[in-house]
Amino acid sequence: MENTRLFAFTQIYNQHKKAVYHYSLKMTGYCSSAEDIVQCVFLKLYEKFETINNFDSIKYWLIKTARNEVYSRSRNKMNGAKEFDEADISQPMGNVEADFEMKELSGLINDELNLLEPDFREIYILREYSGLTYDEIAGVLNISKELVKSRLYQIRTTLIKNISKKLKD
Amino acid sequence: MNCTDYQNRILDFIDGQSAADNFNDVFFHLPVCAECREFFQTAAKVNSAVSIQKESYPASLDIKIAANIPVNSKPLFAGVLTYRIPAYFAAALLLIMIFAGLTAMKELNYYRSSLERTSIQLDEQIHKTELLFHSLAPVEVTPVKQNYYY
Numbered sequence: 001m002e003n004t005r006l007f008a009f010t011q012i013y014n015q016h017k018k019a020v021y022h023y024s025l026k027m028t029g030y031c032s033s034a035e036d037i038v039q040c041v042f043l044k045l046y047e048k049f050e051t052i053n054n055f056d057s058i059k060y061w062l063i064k065t066a067r068n069e070v071y072s073r074s075r076n077k078m079n080g081a082k083e084f085d086e087a088d089i090s091q092p093m094g095n096v097e098a099d100f101e102m103k104e105l106s107g108l109i110n111d112e113l114n115l116l117e118p119d120f121r122e123i124y125i126l127r128e129y130s131g132l133t134y135d136e137i138a139g140v141l142n143i144s145k146e147l148v149k150s151r152l153y154q155i156r157t158t159l160i161k162n163i164s165k166k167l168k169d
Numbered sequence: 170m171n172c173t174d175y176q177n178r179i180l181d182f183i184d185g186q187s188a189a190d191n192f193n194d195v196f197f198h199l200p201v202c203a204e205c206r207e208f209f210q211t212a213a214k215v216n217s218a219v220s221i222q223k224e225s226y227p228a229s230l231d232i233k234i235a236a237n238i239p240v241n242s243k244p245l246f247a248g249v250l251t252y253r254i255p256a257y258f259a260a261a262l263l264l265i266m267i268f269a270g271l272t273a274m275k276e277l278n279y280y281r282s283s284l285e286r287t288s289i290q291l292d293e294q295i296h297k298t299e300l301l302f303h304s305l306a307p308v309e310v311t312p313v314k315q316n317y318y319y
């Protein structure tokens with residue numbers, strides 16, 4: 001029934017839209033691209049709703065679908081276009097970043113993310129912004145859970161130490 | 170344990186990978202190590218900033234998605250009376266459900282309470298650490314004027 005599908009779809013959308021949005025935003029660097037990807041992912045979900053039988057791992061499915069979109073778009077953009085421009089990210093994304101210190105900190109986090117190797121950056125984004133478990137990240141990136149864990153330690157330590165240094169300056 | 174071990178424990182604690190009980194070793198190390206103390210404080214700040222960043226979402230996107238859902242006009246009641254839901258009606262329904270935030274409220278409260286729990290835990294740890302730090306370091310005690318009401 002259409003109503004039942006709409007109801008279930010709305011629940012999933014409300015529950016996971018931010019995870020998909022922030023993954024896409026951090027990966028592409030553009031609000032407009034992130035919005036397109038979110039729309040594309042949820043429209044796909046709606047189309048394929050009847051064929052999905054395990055809703056427990058729906059977030060995993062959504063992020064994997066978003067990831068495919070991110071990478072197919074970045075391949076299409078390769079023709080001389082700037083691949084990642086974080087300019088949009090440093091813009092306030094709503095009124096939540098009104099607090100000055102938080103705004104400064106958000107900027108520093110974005111700067112640090114830009115300095116990371118793409119593989120490392122994605123691990124951090126998948127954990128921090130999409131909230132995937134270590135197992136799910138390992139599944140998305142096709143690497144071991146141990147590698148996810150050790151890389152996360154490495155990334156976070158570097159990020160925190162660099163930010164500490166900048167906050168003192 | 171060296172400082173790297175302590176810092177990894179701090180990261181696990183902030184990431185929710187370990188309980189506050191496992192934080193005891195760190196708790197005793199922090200007052201005597203400026204580096205780890207600074208690491209802990211910055212880690213907590215970064216965690217808060219990321220939590221705030223993650224909460225933002227463009228409201229216009231809800232409308233865009235609701236408007237673009239290709240709702241087929243499928244039969245609502247099969248049988249004698251076959252009524253088809255017009256697409257615009259279904260899209261409106263979707264929009265209403267999204268805005269009504271049927272689950273969003275529950276979810277928001279869940280996130281809010283888990284965020285509050287984490288920040289309370291962090292505050293408690295920072296407070297304990299400060300207390301311990303002050304008890305170890307020779308501090309000049311400034312008398313505080315207090316009013317007592319009986």
Ligand SMILES: [Zn+2]
Nearest residue numbers: 172175202205
């Ligand atoms: Zn230390």
